[in-house]
Amino acid sequence: MTKIEALRTSIAAVLALAMGCSGDDGGNAGPSGRGTPTCNDWQAAVCEWLVKCPVTGAASCDQVKGIACKSDPEAARCASALRSASCTSPPSRCDLSDLADREPALKACNDYKDTACKWVVGCGGAPTQDECLQQLMGLDCSRAVGVMLGYEQCITEMKSLACGSMMVPAVCNGVILLQ
Numbered sequence: 001m002t003k004i005e006a007l008r009t010s011i012a013a014v015l016a017l018a019m020g021c022s023g024d025d026g027g028n029a030g031p032s033g034r035g036t037p038t039c040n041d042w043q044a045a046v047c048e049w050l051v052k053c054p055v056t057g058a059a060s061c062d063q064v065k066g067i068a069c070k071s072d073p074e075a076a077r078c079a080s081a082l083r084s085a086s087c088t089s090p091p092s093r094c095d096l097s098d099l100a101d102r103e104p105a106l107k108a109c110n111d112y113k114d115t116a117c118k119w120v121v122g123c124g125g126a127p128t129q130d131e132c133l134q135q136l137m138g139l140d141c142s143r144a145v146g147v148m149l150g151y152e153q154c155i156t157e158m159k160s161l162a163c164g165s166m167m168v169p170a171v172c173n174g175v176i177l178l179q
Contacts, residue, residue, distance in 0.1 A: 033065030034104070034147065035075075042075035042099065043067070045082040053087035059096055059177075066146035066177050070101035097179055100145040108151055109141035109176045115158050116168075123163035139176065146177035 033043040047061040069075040078099060081091035117132035126132040150171040157169035 035068035036072055038072040039069035039075045042079040045079035049082045063177055066148045067096055068101045068104050069099045075099055105144035105146050106141050108147040109144040115155050119161055143178040144176055145179045148175045151175050
């Protein structure tokens with residue numbers, strides 16, 4: 001395999017895992033999510049609503065826990081509204097995109113790309129960091145709304161990944177949530 005083919009394979013693996021889907025079953029067990037305690041309460045309310053009112057194609061509970069809230073008052077309002085909402089009419093202005101603080105997600109996404117490219121360049125898969133980052137243009141960080149709870153572990157494992165490995169750590173699967 002040529003260096004260019006190796007680079008493309010590595011970049012494709014990084015992109016696929018960063019943007020993949022979560023395998024969560026929709027339950028609300030596990031660690032609390034990102035953000036403030038008020039935001040965590042909204043996340044719990046979303047998870048409760050998802051269990052009560054399963055929606056095809058809806059975000060999983062693990063994905064919801066990866067969303068930091070931009071406003072505690074709005075998160076509190078939506079948590080209360082979700083807990084009293086019927087399955088036929090979810091509360092308005094309580095969607096993930098309505099409450100998401102995109103700044104931490106944008107920073108985490110760019111840090112993910114930077115870490116991935118340092119690995120690729122360090123292993124001889126690309127001549128420069130900039131060239132590698134250009135190849136990762138498919139991971140559009142401007143669309144990031146959240147970061148899965150395994151993100152920090154993903155970064156740690158990626159930094160210790162051996163050269164020649166074609167597998168990005170499994171914890172990196174779906175680590176960046178895009179809208």
